Amino acid sequence: MTTTQGEHPLDDLAVYAVDALEPNERATVEAHLAGCASCRAELAEHLDTLARLTEAFAPPAGGLEQLLAGLDAPRHMARPTAITAAPSAREQRRRWMRVAGVAAAAAAVAAVVGVALSSLGDEDTDTLSDLADEALDQPDADVATLATPEGANVARVVVTDEGTGYLFADDLPTLAEGQTYQLWQLDGPAPVSLGLVGDGTQPVSAVAVPAGTTTMAISAEVAGGVVSPTADQIVASGAVAR
Amino acid sequence: MTEQLGQRSDAALVAGVVQRDTGALGEMYRRHAGAVFALARRLTNDGQAAEDVCQTVFTSVWTSPERFDPERGTVRSWLLAQAHGRAVDHVRSELARRRRHARDAQLAPLAAADVETSVQQAGVAEDVRRAIESLPMHEREPVVLAYFGGRSYRAVAELLGEPEGTVKSRIRAGLAQLRRSLDREGVSP
Numbered sequence: 001m002t003t004t005q006g007e008h009p010l011d012d013l014a015v016y017a018v019d020a021l022e023p024n025e026r027a028t029v030e031a032h033l034a035g036c037a038s039c040r041a042e043l044a045e046h047l048d049t050l051a052r053l054t055e056a057f058a059p060p061a062g063g064l065e066q067l068l069a070g071l072d073a074p075r076h077m078a079r080p081t082a083i084t085a086a087p088s089a090r091e092q093r094r095r096w097m098r099v100a101g102v103a104a105a106a107a108a109v110a111a112v113v114g115v116a117l118s119s120l121g122d123e124d125t126d127t128l129s130d131l132a133d134e135a136l137d138q139p140d141a142d143v144a145t146l147a148t149p150e151g152a153n154v155a156r157v158v159v160t161d162e163g164t165g166y167l168f169a170d171d172l173p174t175l176a177e178g179q180t181y182q183l184w185q186l187d188g189p190a191p192v193s194l195g196l197v198g199d200g201t202q203p204v205s206a207v208a209v210p211a212g213t214t215t216m217a218i219s220a221e222v223a224g225g226v227v228s229p230t231a232d233q234i235v236a237s238g239a240v241a242r
Numbered sequence: 243m244t245e246q247l248g249q250r251s252d253a254a255l256v257a258g259v260v261q262r263d264t265g266a267l268g269e270m271y272r273r274h275a276g277a278v279f280a281l282a283r284r285l286t287n288d289g290q291a292a293e294d295v296c297q298t299v300f301t302s303v304w305t306s307p308e309r310f311d312p313e314r315g316t317v318r319s320w321l322l323a324q325a326h327g328r329a330v331d332h333v334r335s336e337l338a339r340r341r342r343h344a345r346d347a348q349l350a351p352l353a354a355a356d357v358e359t360s361v362q363q364a365g366v367a368e369d370v371r372r373a374i375e376s377l378p379m380h381e382r383e384p385v386v387l388a389y390f391g392g393r394s395y396r397a398v399a400e401l402l403g404e405p406e407g408t409v410k411s412r413i414r415a416g417l418a419q420l421r422r423s424l425d426r427e428g429v430s431p
Binding site for chain 1: 264267268271272274275276277279280281284293294296297298300301302304305306311313314315316318319320322323326327330331332335336339366367370374385388389392393394395396398407410411413414417420421424429430
């Protein structure tokens with residue numbers, strides 16, 4: 001009954017536009033769209049029709065300030081070039097990996113415990129927590145437990161297939177005013193900022209996590225964040241347990 | 243600088259975001275966040291959830307502006323599609339959560355009543371409502387249940403007691419009809 005014209009999944013394309021396809025069918029449509037200009041045009045038409053159902057309104061008050069404050073450190077700033085006294089990138093990475101290595105072993109065990117504990121969580125927390133719990137509930141969830149160099153588990157990061165990460169500030173100490181926690185990816189030659197994640201008082205933060213991320217760390221920085229982590233301000237680190 | 247931003251096209255603003263220009267992001271926000279928020283609130287019926295959706299959408303514009311593909315529509319329809327997808331995720335996880343707690347016996351209200359209240363409570367503009375109401379019922383129901391109700395086509399089929407394939411083709415026919423109705427009502431994007 002479902003109409004396709006030649007190769008084109010025209011019915012599914014409309015259902016895709018209203019976000020009503022099942023996940024496997026959505027993937028099929030997306031694969032088709034990637035190689036089919038006429039279906040991209042058809043989709044554009046559907047999305048335009050649907051966009052006309054919503055009027056223009058004034059943006060929510062204070063939202064822009066909150067948005068800009070939540071962005072990671074401005075990446076248009078030049079990466080710091082090596083200053084004579086600074087350790088080389090290789091040396092810096094070695095130092096980072098050392099800290100991360102300590103935590104990684106604990107992470108695998110802790111991840112399992114973490115998942116079990118989280119299901120006991122509060123029911124009526126805000127929606128970000130719901131999304132985060134949902135992500136954590138997935139049977140194949142990628143979870144990194146971040147532990148201090150002393151081995152205390154203080155935070156978890158769950159990463160979804162779409163690349164959204166949720167940081168659970170389970171036991172992160174609350175920072176002094178003017179400071180913020182910043183999450184880092186340590187898999188490349190230099191740490192990459194994954195975003196600012198609050199001062200330890202908000203239970204869950206959302207971050208964007210690039211595909212392939214396994215090792216992460218969290219550092220305490222000045223509010224606004226920094227381009228490169230302050231080495232002695234690393235609080236905890238860990239790797240994704242799969 | 244601000245004047246220049248105000249004159250840039252939406253697509254030029256996306257290019258600005260790719261260049262890590264927070265001013266371009268701010269201008270996009272000023273132009274479209276209200277609609278993004280309104281759509282999210284319409285679906286979730288929850289102001290806090292809608293604010294979260296709005297922040298998430300614009301944060302993802304900042305982290306992945308290269309996902310914008312002009313072949314798949316305008317910046318505005320791209321942003322609204324993202325808002326819709328995230329709001330639907332929220333609605334479905336709320337439904338799943340309520341179902342888990344099984345206190346809500348009213349999970350499947352009568353479809354017809356549901357369609358009417360969805361559109362009425364959604365606070366859509368009068369001309370848009372007229373366009374929606376001009377659709378024949380067998381097309382209006384599946385489109386409204388899916389788009390405003392956040393339901394999958396399978397859930398819609400179950401609710402309406404129609405075969406899944408029928409629901410799919412009616413959603414497609416309904417969107418085409420809706421487009422013509424919006425044209426007739428003079429509703430511009």
